[in-house]
Amino acid sequence: MENNSEIFNQIVEKRKSYRVFDSKNKIPDEVVKRSLERAILSPNSSNMQLWEFYIVKKEEDIKTLGSICMNQSGAKTASQMVVFVCRPDKWKHRQQAMVKNLDNTFKSKDAPGAKGAYQYYEQLIPMMYNTSFAFAKDALKKVFVAYKGLKKPFVRDVMSKNITIVANKSVALAAQTFMLSISAEGYDSLPMEGFDSKRLKQFLNLPKKASICMVVSVGEGKPEGLYGPRFRLPYNDVVFEV
Numbered sequence: 152m153e154n155n156s157e158i159f160n161q162i163v164e165k166r167k168s169y170r171v172f173d174s175k176n177k178i179p180d181e182v183v184k185r186s187l188e189r190a191i192l193s194p195n196s197s198n199m200q201l202w203e204f205y206i207v208k209k210e211e212d213i214k215t216l217g218s219i220c221m222n223q224s225g226a227k228t229a230s231q232m233v234v235f236v237c238r239p240d241k242w243k244h245r246q247q248a249m250v251k252n253l254d255n256t257f258k259s260k261d262a263p264g265a266k267g268a269y270q271y272y273e274q275l276i277p278m279m280y281n282t283s284f285a286f287a288k289d290a291l292k293k294v295f296v297a298y299k300g301l302k303k304p305f306v307r308d309v310m311s312k313n314i315t316i317v318a319n320k321s322v323a324l325a326a327q328t329f330m331l332s333i334s335a336e337g338y339d340s341l342p343m344e345g346f347d348s349k350r351l352k353q354f355l356n357l358p359k360k361a362s363i364c365m366v367v368s369v370g371e372g373k374p375e376g377l378y379g380p381r382f383r384l385p386y387n388d389v390v391f392e393v
């Protein structure tokens with residue numbers, strides 16, 4: 152097997168949060184596109200792909216988004232920005248796509264392995280993501296989960312409040328793949344959660360149930376955009392062998 156660990160290490164080490172970008176050197180559109188294509192390959196919960204990615208690159212839009220991102224220099228000087236959005240409200244569309252994918256994978260619903268897969272996407276997924284009558288459903292789920300978990304392990308975080316967390320985990324992984332790809336392409340990035348989510352949703356014309364995971368600025372980082380050497384806690388403070 153080919154060992155690419157040295158290359159991967161370089162990419163990981165090179166990725167740092169830059170707070171100032173060179174406004175003269177624009178990032179090529181293809182770099183952003185390739186990096187988003189890679190981001191889309193990220194692992195995600197149940198392969199539901201409850202994500203959307205909004206590229207912002209017009210000068211006036213960067214200005215507006217810069218102000219929504221609290222006028223942070225890493226936002227205002229960005230060459231382009233990508234908004235990583237969670238769309239749990241699109242669960243029905245994604246579920247239908249997954250069922251269609253099962254139809255293409257299995258010859259029939261009785262084929263080996265098909266039954267469980269169809270059951271998962273046709274029954275369990277709607278139970279998790281359909282938030283109509285959430286209050287009543289959550290009350291029932293609580294009793295059900297407590298009962299099922301009495302004697303053996305059972306997945307407990309299936310309440311309506313967990314849906315946004317589930318979606319955010321997957322979208323954050325996509326953001327990380329994106330940033331590592333930007334680093335591999337020779338450019339720099341800055342992830343941000345310092346923004347006015349209400350104004351940002353209005354700017355992107357997003358519905359109430361969408362939520363913003365992160366805004367990522369990209370471009371050519373300037374040396375003064377690095378605020379000091381990288382600091383991390385010692386390995387043994389955060390890694391434990393069980």
Ligand SMILES: Cc1cc2nc3c(=O)[nH]c(=O)nc-3n(C[C@H](O)[C@H](O)[C@H](O)COP(=O)(O)O)c2cc1C
Nearest residue numbers: 166167168169170223225342343344345346365381
């Ligand atoms: C979810 C998330 C939100 C962040 N929000 C901001 C932000 O709003 N502004 C900022 O300057 N940096 C932000 N950062 C960058 C972190 O401060 C940075 O990743 C951290 O200090 C470690 O530095 P490094 O990325 O250079 O390794 C954010 C990072 C993450 C992962």
